[in-house]
Amino acid sequence: MKITVLGKSPSWQDAGGACSGYLIEHGRYVLLLDCGNSVFSKLRTVCDYAEVSAVLISHLHADHFLDLVPYSYALIHGPRQRPGRPRPRLYVPEGGGKLLSRVVGCWGNAGLIETAFEQHEYGSRHEVQLGPLRIALREVPHFTRTFAVDVSDGRGRLTFSADCAPNDGLVELATGTDLLLIEATLPEPESAGERGHMTAREAGEHGRRAAARRLVITHISDELDADRAVAEAQSGYGAPAEVAREGAVYTV
Numbered sequence: 349m350k351i352t353v354l355g356k357s358p359s360w361q362d363a364g365g366a367c368s369g370y371l372i373e374h375g376r377y378v379l380l381l382d383c384g385n386s387v388f389s390k391l392r393t394v395c396d397y398a399e400v401s402a403v404l405i406s407h408l409h410a411d412h413f414l415d416l417v418p419y420s421y422a423l424i425h426g427p428r429q430r431p432g433r434p435r436p437r438l439y440v441p442e443g444g445g446k447l448l449s450r451v452v453g454c455w456g457n458a459g460l461i462e463t464a465f466e467q468h469e470y471g472s473r474h475e476v477q478l479g480p481l482r483i484a485l486r487e488v489p490h491f492t493r494t495f496a497v498d499v500s501d502g503r504g505r506l507t508f509s510a511d512c513a514p515n516d517g518l519v520e521l522a523t524g525t526d527l528l529l530i531e532a533t534l535p536e537p538e539s540a541g542e543r544g545h546m547t548a549r550e551a552g553e554h555g556r557r558a559a560a561r562r563l564v565i566t567h568i569s570d571e572l573d574a575d576r577a578v579a580e581a582q583s584g585y586g587a588p589a590e591v592a593r594e595g596a597v598y599t600v
């Protein structure tokens with residue numbers, strides 16, 4: 349399984365960067381995990397968007413789904429469309445279809461995304477087989493309904509935290525994974541109130557508790573000190589860690 353980081357920014361893009369988007373390739377099967385702002389243009393630099401097999405959205409925050417809009421326009425109006433070509437599948441959390449149609453319905457195009465993609469919804473503790481990939485989803489604590497995603501081809505595994513506060517479910521989902529791609533949004537722990545993100549140190553601790561073989565922190569702004577974040581992640585993990593960078597490729 350080959351994993352390419354298309355975008356790793358949090359809810360605002362790095363300079364020249366993109367929000368959440370990761371491309372997973374297994375032979376001819378291509379899965380796009382999240383499709384945040386600017387991800388569509390990054391996708392176009394590495395593959396043919398019309399040949400993507402499926403897109404899976406971890407949660408319906410703009411930085412994780414907004415580029416479904418230009419992607420849909422391309423699929424419907426792009427010049428290379430072939431009649432009969434299967435539409436990419438789109439997996440969103442339960443209720444997501446309604447939310448997406450409300451967004452594009454603002455300018456009178458409510459059917460845009462469901463026309464471009466074959467749309468499916470998933471719920472908590474859902475498992476789905478996508479071509480050669482087994483996908484396990486686990487709900488994690490965030491400000492809206494959000495799912496961490498584990499992708500396995502039977503030989504290698506990637507676990508993606510999505511956005512979340514520290515939680516045991518993620519550790520359980522990620523136990524023994526080959527690569528834990530985990531959010532490290534916060535430079536300092538959140539103070540009082542509802543938590544929805546974690547620090548690099550907390551991300552590292554999740555990696556250690558899950559005995560993940562490799563740890564990559566993501567969803568971190570270029571306006572923060574990456575070296576400090578990596579050092580904190582390593583102190584929690586107890587082993588070398590790295591920060592995601594656009595274009596980085598991992599094989600598991």
Ligand SMILES: [Zn+2]
Nearest residue numbers: 358359411511
């Ligand atoms: Zn986010």
Ligand SMILES: [Zn+2]
Nearest residue numbers: 407409490511
């Ligand atoms: Zn979010």
